[in-house]
Amino acid sequence: MASIEELPSMRQASFEEKLIPFSDDDMIERGLGRFGWMEFLQCILVSFAMFFDAQQSFITIYTDDYPTWHCNDGAAACSAGSEICKLPRSSWSWDGPAHKTTISQWGLECASNFVTGLPQSSFFMGCLIGSFVLATLADTSLGRKNMLVLSCLSMSVTSMLAVFTTNVWAYSALKFVIGFLRSSIGTCVLVLLTEKVSTEWRFTVGIVEYFCFTLGYMSLPGIAYINRNASWKTNYIWTSVPAICYSIIAYLFVTESPRWLLMQGRQEEAMAMLKGVSSVENGVDLTASLLKVPAKQKGSVFQLYSSIAELFGRSWALKRMVAIMVLGIGIGMVYFGMPLAVGNLGFDIYLAVVFNALMEIPSCVATYFLENCSRKPSILVFSVGSGICCVMCVLVGSELQAVKVALAMASFFSACTAYNVFLIYIIELFPTSVRNTTTSLVRQAIVFGNIFSPFLISAGRKNDIFSYGVFGIVIMASCFTLLGLPETKGIALCDTMDQQEKKDSRPG
Template structure:
């Protein structure tokens, strides 16, 4: 046994060799005020992430219109594309509250009208593939989070000055590239800087702020409903830029990642900054738990991940599962206009519903329920109810809204669980890469949502029917994955293999 002496830290006796997890647990096992402030700071980008993700609900909405003159061929239920421009006008007059009215996209088909939304999600997908591994290698969690958030907000600000739909789609694509790593970086950073006891509660903060961002977006959209859609972008992008700068100035890096990179002094500084009274010296780190990634190759973590057969199988099953969940989760939010209800009230209600699902997930469900069985149940219920009300149509309003509530709630629970599940499935050395790839599969599912939503304006079975069917099929893939409830976070591939072999869960 060795004794660690320091004038600023408590004198303690520790074992000669410790894992990274043991060092973190013993150094910052208690949650203090500084850690709470850091949790809030890490969660800020998620607030603006949700706003840029769902801003199209309002900026791309079909504006209301009215007939002009006394032409009897024009009626409120007429198809605009069958009428002459002199027979009708937008209710907003010369104020373009949507890109649909400003650029006359109402009759150009689902591909052109849905192009900006699709471009955004394609950017999210490609951005995740290109940037995901940087969080494990050269940039680290903090820098990638701040840079991504800044790029997302700057591109959103530029979107407000777009002269046409083509330039606008380019800026939405760049915005998607920027926001791609935000959610997973925030989740990984939140879970890696607290002890196992507080992991679920810390992760919940990012999800809660995501819901609050949707509520904030809906409030801003309602207050600016009589103004140009460009105003909505200004009010959501400028605060996002300020938030990115604050995060860069005051946010701490993950001590786990610093230790895995061999930056012991920086890790000690972070632990002190987090207000730890007892700091275990990294010199006691078990050499077998170190897996330093060469800084010359930013994609080395991806190479390590794909070098193990069990990891590849785990990754494929996780990505297909996430694809189905992403398709229905984002699609149900973006498709609220197809249900025939007020988009402001429906968006608020959906945000509150998901907020409740976040609280339920992280305050109770994560601690008491298995990941696999819960995901299977929620995916099955969400997919089945979505299929049912898509076949019924919009004629039965009461039944429709009831089934939509059930389907969205279960999709939200599945979305919450799968993101937390992915953090637990992969070790520290590849956690950001593995989790990000799974997240990108979720985003890939959402790439098809804008076009499906536009098709759903004719018949909701084209949108919600597709959501439900894919969710049902992909949900059963969770049976291929290992149960992770109550297990420690592993740090290296070797350690993960040993843990899985001990529990007979390795593929």
């Protein structure tokens, strides 16, 4: 085959024009294509924040549990089937120490569903408000890395303050603050991971995040069992101290997203992170080309939240946001609600959480094999399957406990798989300029649905229809919004709203 120098001069220019052009997306994808051991370690280091996030999300399974009790010797009016609130306090005792949970320590055994569900509901309310307040800071001034470290560190320090609370009201207020501070962790981890790798590795790194979250959830039964005769406050200390150490390590060794650096006009830093891309490629100055990527302006507080205005200024983006938020409410209610409701199964609470957590491992495996499958059908199948299993839990009742536990596990497995694919789907629907903001807003919707979950779970102790029944109906109904959303499998990430709009308008 003839070289370029041997071609006629009139054809040489034409040939080079076809050979040289690179789009910004092509160059970024090319630079992020390499995935070696250093990239893998970065992936693990970033993802491990989810370990501590999971602990804080589900720690109330043990700290706010309704303990078992027994009748005291000689209490004639007391029996195993008695209603505890109608018995004299002297006729019964807790099976364990009174300081084992918040319910037993503060005498909340006869409190209303509102009071017993308030701490975890306050946690989700804090997550909701925190997602709104902190959402765009990772897209603008702070960046993905700094927002992640700040959120994890402040969450952990505040969590340790739980040992000083003396009543349910102070405890609920503290849970609100913890939820507020941790609200950005999941979003920053997912966005930072997916923006540091090419399209080929996007799904894989997402699975690493889910696996770390699973490990954090699975660690809780072990921690709680070791401290089963200690105060519930001990669990907060055991989960907070390691998270503080992690935050320091992450600040020192985690690197920033190259896509975010480009959007901030920090092209030299971004180019240094794009492996395997020289400054001049086939005669094209790639650094100069990357300078064309529009940088976000810094300055006033209004500019910090400019990504929200940019997002809602376009009708297609607004419609897409509403649809994906509704879907998030349904999937998130089951994903977070089912673990919190394990106490309603009438099963050993340590084994119940272990079995529940183990469902996340096959879910991660299933998610891995779904990488080459379309996103919408995958989410639909597993969401509907989860909803059906939830409804079946109500129909089976407590008579067939083994069947009920199996259905609950199947529902959680399906919800986990749908949730995993759903999070990747969110990333692919929106460009870099608003990606952290949109992911945070969707998580707000998820949290909004979960604000009501603790009350439903508390009411579900008497009738499963208020917990499992509601969960099943909501997740199945939310799937209708998939009809108005596009498919994103195999599509490269965009950086600006204009690029996203242009790509979505292409036929096919």
